[in-house]
Amino acid sequence: MKITCSKDRLNHAVQTVQKAVAAKATLPILSGIYLSAENNKLELQATDYELGICCTIDAHVDIPGKIVISGRYFQELVKRLPGDTVEIASSTEDRTIKIMAGTSQFNLLSLPADEFPVLKSxxxxxxxxxxxxxxxxxxxxxxxxxxxxxxxxxxxxxxxxxxxxxxxxxxxxxxxxxxxxxxxxxxxxxxxxxxxxxxxxxxxxxxxxxxxxxxxxxxxxxxxxxxxxxxxxxxxxxxxxxxxxxxxxxxxRVIPPEFGTTATINTALFIDAVERVSLMAKDGEYNVIKFQFNTSEVIITSNNPDIGKAYETIPVSTEGTDITIAFNAKYVTDILKNIGSPELLFSLNTPLSPASIRPVNDENYTYIITPVRTL
Amino acid sequence: MKITCSKDRLNHAVQTVQKAVAAKATLPILSGIYLSAENNKLELQATDYELGICCTIDAHVDIPGKIVISGRYFQELVKRLPGDTVEIASSTEDRTIKIMAGTSQFNLLSLPADEFPVLKSxxxxxxxxxxxxxxxxxxxxxxxxxxxxxxxxxxxxxxxxxxxxxxxxxxxxxxxxxxxxxxxxxxxxxxxxxxxxxxxxxxxxxxxxxxxxxxxxxxxxxxxxxxxxxxxxxxxxxxxxxxxxxxxxxxxRVIPPEFGTTATINTALFIDAVERVSLMAKDGEYNVIKFQFNTSEVIITSNNPDIGKAYETIPVSTEGTDITIAFNAKYVTDILKNIGSPELLFSLNTPLSPASIRPVNDENYTYIITPVRTL
The missing domain is CATH 3.10.150.10 (DNA Polymerase III, subunit A, domain 2)
Structure with a gap:
């Protein structure tokens, strides 16, 4: 094989497939990146049998062929090569692959290409x-x-x-x-x-x-x-x-059809308050924070005998009955980080039944969270 | 103790001293941050007996006093507090410290202030x-x-x-x-x-x-x-x-008084080439790269039987005799990252005697590196 291609394109392709290179390969061949060149195309492949990725780029193909290079070193090297173009050629003398760019010349050991489990689309x-x-x-x-x-x-x-x-x-x-x-x-x-x-x-x-x-x-x-x-x-x-x-x-079955209480909450205020309160709840089994919803505010608290107590109030607009409920703090912050909406609806039934958090004005995104029973 | 101060100043002071908080405290008191308030100043201290840091900020002191708070939680909390000002007060009811900002209120457990080894200037x-x-x-x-x-x-x-x-x-x-x-x-x-x-x-x-x-x-x-x-x-x-x-x-004694060979090299070209060549030298005992200096270029190479070979040339201007010498790649890249000069002087005597790397036009910075004997 002998090809010339754009360094940036090659780098992009190598970074694309490299996450499928097996980290701890039971089979050594899976630690390699497979390169196949023909018809002015260079195809790169990597697979760990769970995930396989293939990426094809344009290349000037002098001699078609198939090779496998150690994924780890090839990736590190291509990222750092100088200049705009790279030449890759299998050596006729030994079982190495020659990689040339500018005044740099590298010979990387190759793996046997016929052992690579080529992906079939x-x-x-x-x-x-x-x-x-x-x-x-x-x-x-x-x-x-x-x-x-x-x-x-x-x-x-x-x-x-x-x-x-x-x-x-x-x-x-x-x-x-x-x-x-x-x-x-x-x-x-x-x-x-x-x-x-x-x-x-x-x-x-x-x-x-x-x-x-x-x-x-x-x-x-x-x-x-x-x-x-x-x-x-x-x-x-x-x-x-x-x-x-x-x-x-x-x-x-786990999505409640209706709720007795729904609070409209500013997402940014809510996430900051929940994160502060969860600071006092983080260690070990004490990852529980409590929410007391009433008409105009939610009071968020935690109490960890080994660290201290937290108390926050956030203005909300609540419809329905007042309710006090506790959740695993991480399960609340996870959704707040991903909700992507400035306001959210927090809907609840009883202190022991699942609640829902979703963006205002988006019926197509729902998060259901199971409360924690507290003493 | 009861004080009010700027949140940003307090945060800066806490971040300043926190690196001296003992990570694994043999003495529990060393896991705390000491706060002392009087004369409208708040002084924060932390020490692990090797390193001690003290930082003083302006504060409105209502009641002077001395307290110690758990460093880890105090630091995390202050970073996240809302608003511009913070109030800190020791509780009269229990052994906690009350921290208030906006609608946030926290009670952190305190440590006994009289056990803290206060720094004496x-x-x-x-x-x-x-x-x-x-x-x-x-x-x-x-x-x-x-x-x-x-x-x-x-x-x-x-x-x-x-x-x-x-x-x-x-x-x-x-x-x-x-x-x-x-x-x-x-x-x-x-x-x-x-x-x-x-x-x-x-x-x-x-x-x-x-x-x-x-x-x-x-x-x-x-x-x-x-x-x-x-x-x-x-x-x-x-x-x-x-x-x-x-x-x-x-x-x-280890700085040679004179050198037989001195090459002037572009730092950016040199560091890129050395880093690429060291990719092929990184594993285990093979961290050795070779430099061949001649009048107009330096050839940098490495050879790792398990990975492959690297060959780079960089234009240089060399005075003195040609020389081939090998170094631990990391010891070369370390200085290149810190030299802070677009051009450097690489001075050498023999393949087995110490060499020097220093910035062009700066007599006051010298790096001495011992070569590695190669076969």
Missing amino acids: LFDKQNGTSNLTIKDNVLRDLIKRTVFACATEESRPIFTGALLELTENDVRMVATNTHRLALKKSITEQTTSNSNLKIIVPSKVLNELARLLNSELPVDVNICWEKNKVAFRFENVYLESRLIEGQYPDYN | LFDKQNGTSNLTIKDNVLRDLIKRTVFACATEESRPIFTGALLELTENDVRMVATNTHRLALKKSITEQTTSNSNLKIIVPSKVLNELARLLNSELPVDVNICWEKNKVAFRFENVYLESRLIEGQYPDYN
């Missing part, structure tokens, strides 16, 4: 069935407003992923760790052939995907899935993930 | 002997250009600190880990009574001090010392440190 296999197209900003928003609610511990794998579901009226994403749940819907025009989309995607993959969905102008994302895999295609990127198997619980 | 003890005054920007520069060369491992404590020395002509700081040495001199007007300054200050303290020496316009720093302590006083801050005991080696 799901789109090629599918004959146009089971796929969906949405805008990248819509997908990014679905992810960012829900994925933080996933479970981090692995004891119940299903909750370490988020549900991506296509209904008759919307595309939606749902994430929960059983103590809190985030649901975001998007009513978009859908280019969809058949609508049986109900898949659980690992949160790690969704975070990577959201990071890559960063185009300045909205672009289309094609989504394609089969029993245990999903693929996303946008611009020059193809990303493929294994799915989490299992039956996602019926999240509609 | 060395300046008060000294009757004007053994002291020195220099500008803060000069002192900061002495620290920043040398302290990185200190040893990090504790096996020989003397090298975990830097030498601060007053000679007939200059104030200087020296740091070494025995493999490389940095020396920075400053020829300043000195307000000095007697000149017996030759102390070894812990690098951790110097890093903190440099962080606090950040005034926009130069201010005076008064330095005062005795057998095992040094104190620095500037603006509203007093900082005191224990000294490292022992005899600092004669660093003049």
